[in-house]
Amino acid sequence: MASTLSTSEATRLAPATRSLRDRGKKRPGPYPYWFYIVPAIIYVVFFMVPTFASFYFSFTRWDLFTSTWIGLKNYKTFFAEQALIIGLRNTLIYAVITSGLKVVLGMALALLLTSKIIARGYLRSVVFFPVLVSTIGIGLTFTVLMDPERGLINQALGVVGINGPGWLTNPDLALFSIALVDVWKGVGLATVIYIAGLVSIPQEYYEAAEVDGAGRWKVFRNIMLPLARPATATVITLSLIGGLRSFDLIWAMTKGGPGFASDVIASVIYKQYQAGFYGLSTAGSVVLFLVVTIIVVPLTWWLNRGEEVT
């Protein structure tokens, strides 16, 4: 697991580091190169070595003490796992829903919080606050709130005469309920990124648009949306990677259940690990790494290419 995390972190950091490097070309950095040695050693020991070791162990039957080379059998078993098919589908659904909602809601909230409203600073903190709370804490809290019989949500719905569903116990709903909680928790970060993007749009454009008689919708559609594109790219990349490798919230809320209804790739991998199938779970991590790379690398490339055009 750890190694996959680190590699996906690396992918996530790619745009940021690249832009730093580009700047470096124009002007020599203030620090000598040997400053990089310590971080490089840490990076190699804690990220590169485990990553490559995990590639090796994914081809073995491994009980943490001894490992036997079994070739591609782990991959064969992993792809025959019924939970994996559900997990793959769920991972994609979850990533698309959470990242889509974060883009839309993040943009809407950013528009609201950059307009002239009272208590703007306070509201900005309120929106950002859930980002700071522990994911496990949020998961456990919402599990209690979403309890079908005794949960606050369904009791509140009951007062107005609605018979609330089993948010986490209905196999068709569980994944969506968790996705909503994920959005609630993560939308603050998207909002902040959008606020940064929106306030950096020069005032001249708005003035010019006003002179041309553009309405509010036109200003949004033709000025704000295209000029906030770098922010959109960041939000999509961050939330999509986050969604693809999501695990902690799902584990805290349903442990992949009921049955396998809310399993994602990461929770399937974790279950193999729990069962003591260390080689198999490492093979799963490699699969997750490849899935994230296959989806995110072209997407980042495409989003960043767009940025250069505008």
Add this chain to the structure above:
Amino acid sequence: MRFTKKAGRGTALMALAAATTMFAAGCSAGSLGSSSGGGSAGATTITFLTGATDTDVASAKAVIDAFQAANPNITIKHDTRPAGSEGDNLVKTRLATGDMAEVFIYNNGSLLQAIKPEQNLTPLDDQPWAGQLDQTFADSSKGSDGKLYGGPYGTAFGGGVLYNIPVYKKLGLEIPKTWDEFMKNNETIKKAGIDPVEQTYGETWTSQLFVLGDYHNVEAAVPDFAAKYTAGQLKYATTPAALAGFQHIQDVKDAGYFNKDFASAKLNDGVKAVATGTAAHYPQLGASANNIENVAPGKSNDVGFFALPGPDAATNGMTVWPGTAAMYIPKSVEGDKLEAAKKFIAFAATTEGCDAYSKGSPPQGPYLSKACKLPAEVSQVAKDTQGYFQSGKASPALEFKSPIKGPALEQICIQVGTAQVDAKKGAELYDQDVKKQAQQLGLPGWE
């Protein structure tokens, strides 16, 4: 435009900051409990790791107190771990990293094989209590090398159906011996406005009893099931007697006999429901009845226990667990600590140890050490379980006869119980799961 440039850098930094915080959050290690440090001069301190339920804690504390009173120069710290697969994971990881408590409680049977006792545990054949063990307990606490690794802790118990005695009396029902009788009882109970069958999927492991507890009936129909199943020759989906366990879940679900909150209720909710009579039946391990006094005070004698009914009244009997818990010492323990740990395990096998255990956790079946006797006053569940033992209508669960138990059985039972798949499909999925376990164990005949 200077603003645009700044924005680019701002977002990049923000992305970096966000990524870093997420990374830090994702990777923080959970607390693994404290490993014991050395005590003062002359005194030895060891740690005893057990489950975390109320009765686990109460019985462990009682045994520790009694032991410390008899051995003042040994201090035992108590530590707890979660149950189910979460706990399996913790035990394996702590054993692998050499961070395990000096004495710990873990399952015997197939789960013991998964922690590689030959590599990780200290053999205990030479201990004074080794000759006094219940035979099934001794057999299922051995490694593949034939050495004994587990010390007796607590009692054996059955896996069957906890039922509410007042409900049975009020409705004039008989203990069912066949599945048809059981379903007929359920119909009557449903008409009386009581939940016929309690299920508690909020705690996933509780879902497995219909399958695991039915094993006596499977073996009655197919006597060599365990051997052929281990060799990969018999499957759940294609052996009608074995498929019945999954079918029973579907039957009860389809008939609408589950309690309303079955999807989110937990073990204690279930025990409380069957003790107070809001539910009539709760398929469960007999050991779970030891918590009745805590969740429903004064109702201990309102709950009885019968074996899961099968196709034939004549062969019906109880599937039993000769203790799911044994005491182990990791191989890494040496010197004074090893002596102290062995002494502690030996103490738990004596009459004083067993009596202390019963104080914390009322016994629900016969003791595993022949040195111990049940107290005169035992619960109804213990009496009912004892009855099956005495009439010879008890056989150990499959996990004590075969090293293979698929890790996903609890989720698959829930899939059947929430009507996501039917019984046949569930059994097929379980066969897949079993195959994976067998392959990972490297057993012959499964490639």
